[in-house]
Amino acid sequence: xxxxxxxxxxxxxxxxxxxxxxxxxxxxxxxxxxxxxxxxxxxxxxxxxxxxxxxxxxxxxxxxxxxxxxxxxxxxxxxxxxxxxx
Amino acid sequence: xxxxxxxxxxxxxxxxxxxxxxxxxxxxxxxxxxxxxxxxxxxxxxxxxxxxxxxxxxxxxxxxxxxxxxxxxxxxxxxxxxxxxxxxxxxxxxxxxxxxxxxxxxxxxxxxxxxxxxxxxxxxxxxxxxxxxxxxxxxxxxxxxxxxxxxxxxxxxxxxxxxxxxxxxxxxxxxxxxxxxxxxxxxxxxxxxxxxxxxxxxxxxxxxxxxxxxx
Numbered sequence: 001x002x003x004x005x006x007x008x009x010x011x012x013x014x015x016x017x018x019x020x021x022x023x024x025x026x027x028x029x030x031x032x033x034x035x036x037x038x039x040x041x042x043x044x045x046x047x048x049x050x051x052x053x054x055x056x057x058x059x060x061x062x063x064x065x066x067x068x069x070x071x072x073x074x075x076x077x078x079x080x081x082x083x084x085x086x
Numbered sequence: 087x088x089x090x091x092x093x094x095x096x097x098x099x100x101x102x103x104x105x106x107x108x109x110x111x112x113x114x115x116x117x118x119x120x121x122x123x124x125x126x127x128x129x130x131x132x133x134x135x136x137x138x139x140x141x142x143x144x145x146x147x148x149x150x151x152x153x154x155x156x157x158x159x160x161x162x163x164x165x166x167x168x169x170x171x172x173x174x175x176x177x178x179x180x181x182x183x184x185x186x187x188x189x190x191x192x193x194x195x196x197x198x199x200x201x202x203x204x205x206x207x208x209x210x211x212x213x214x215x216x217x218x219x220x221x222x223x224x225x226x227x228x229x230x231x232x233x234x235x236x237x238x239x240x241x242x243x244x245x246x247x248x249x250x251x252x253x254x255x256x257x258x259x260x261x262x263x264x265x266x267x268x269x270x271x272x273x274x275x276x277x278x279x280x281x282x283x284x285x286x287x288x289x290x291x292x293x294x295x296x297x298x299x300x301x
Contacts, residue, residue: 002187009180021169023299029166032157041295052284052288053180055284061121
């Protein structure tokens, strides 16, 4: 059981590293623009959810806590997007 | 099977139904677990996230008034170093997950080793950040150079302080693990420290693209 959980955590870690490299490549290769900004923010949202739910272990607790973390990323990310789109 | 087909004593039947109800209730309660670690750390985590969240939003709106200045200054940052530090923090968070998993299995020695690995990675993060700061200070960049550098230096320094605080917390936990203070049944402190470290990672997940990538 523990081995399975550890293997799952390793997969999540790998996904986070791939998403980070993806963010770096977007920053290096792609010219700045609204699509790039929104894509990078979306990647951050996904990474945040992976860390909160699988590393912090929030997937086992009340939906309220998962909602708070998701809401945080949506609100902060959304406000950043609004500021950049202005 | 209808209950009338079961031939048992009425009092036993009642106890059985009650027992089943109790089991169902226990199962429902256990569907959601308690927050990992001390509840107080979660209040602290939310407060810290709120403070950082406000600073992220203020940065974004401040940028909208000086887009050229922010974009030009941002290009002087090393995105490779920012990415390296992101991978270091993500890996350190993974090490913390393994440390919690190890202590839950009753292996305090292994748990301490994973946490020592985390502290080492934390040290690497600090070293990379100090190299970046040194590079900027050597180029004559200070808080007063422009608004972008003011935000860059303030936000990353504030975050760096949290990394250092996390390293101290984890070092205390390693000390307690070595003393045999935690076990498979009692590992509340390990989970509390782990939650704090994950928060440091979570904040960097927004900070990194905001300061280094998005323009």
